[in-house]
Amino acid sequence: MGAWTDIQADIPDFLEDRSDALVAKIPRIVRLAELRITRECPIAALHDESSATMAVGSRLLDRPSTAVAIRYVSMLIPGTGVRQLKARSSDWILQYWPDADATDVPKYWASFDAADLIVAPTPDEAYAVTIGYRKPPETLSASNEDNALGTYHYDLLLWACCVEGATFLIDDRRQGMIDRYEAKYQGAKQALLANERMTLVDHFSQTRADER
Numbered sequence: 782m783g784a785w786t787d788i789q790a791d792i793p794d795f796l797e798d799r800s801d802a803l804v805a806k807i808p809r810i811v812r813l814a815e816l817r818i819t820r821e822c823p824i825a826a827l828h829d830e831s832s833a834t835m836a837v838g839s840r841l842l843d844r845p846s847t848a849v850a851i852r853y854v855s856m857l858i859p860g861t862g863v864r865q866l867k868a869r870s871s872d873w874i875l876q877y878w879p880d881a882d883a884t885d886v887p888k889y890w891a892s893f894d895a896a897d898l899i900v901a902p903t904p905d906e907a908y909a910v911t912i913g914y915r916k917p918p919e920t921l922s923a924s925n926e927d928n929a930l931g932t933y934h935y936d937l938l939l940w941a942c943c944v945e946g947a948t949f950l951i952d953d954r955r956q957g958m959i960d961r962y963e964a965k966y967q968g969a970k971q972a973l974l975a976n977e978r979m980t981l982v983d984h985f986s987q988t989r990a991d992e993r
Contacts, residue, residue: 784931785921788942795943796958798950806949812920814941815930819849819917822937822970823977826929827915828852835904840881842890842898848914854890854898857909866890866900874901937973940966 789807793799819827831845835856844851854866864886869877871891878901885902893899898912918928930938943962947955 783926784928784935784938785923785926787935788921788931788939791939792942792946795939795962796946796950797954803946803949806946808920808922810942810945810949811938813945814938815917815920815928816849817941817945818930818934818937819915822934822973823852824915824929824934824973826933827918829914829916831912831914833910833912835887835900835906835908835910837904837907838882838884840878840900840903841893842900842910842912844892844896844898845912845914845916847916848912849917850915851892851898852913852915854900855911855913856887858886859906864888869901871899874899878902934969934973937966937969940969 788811789804792807792810793803796803818824829845829847833843835842842854851868853868856864856866858864866887867889869889869891871893874889874891877889881903883903884905886906887900887902887904887908889901891899918930919925921928921931940962944959944966947958947962950958
């Protein structure tokens, strides 16, 4: 038994609905929950990186195809070192650097559309870049009983599934269920974020101690 077996039993139990209609929607409910968690939660197991090279005179950069949330864009400047580009909105980028043909060393990035990121200024050299992002896990299914969320963050996954599943209810319990499990999801998410902050503090403290 694994998380997939557990979640198939738990969603109907917590939503108090064991109808065939709800059970048939469980794969979709689980995937929507996995995608939401990937967007909102900095879980290390969901982190990935890709490398690319900017094209001189082009301010668009391919977005990694599996990226749900972009975490950072870093750029190697020859003879200088690595620069972390600052995140901005695409509207801000277009106002800051309206002339796409004018080139300089990039300082900022933004999500532009589903396929591209945009940088500003427009690159004046073919800079090597690293894009850090979160990608969803392989979804739970009969052929994939466990993933990182099911193994290490089952409560977070369960409450997110209950929120998604409650939207399919058609009786007068619907909004109450959504509110109840949204609160549980937010509580689990805040606990995860607090733990991530403590991990960063511990890592920083250990790094400072090692430097002494």
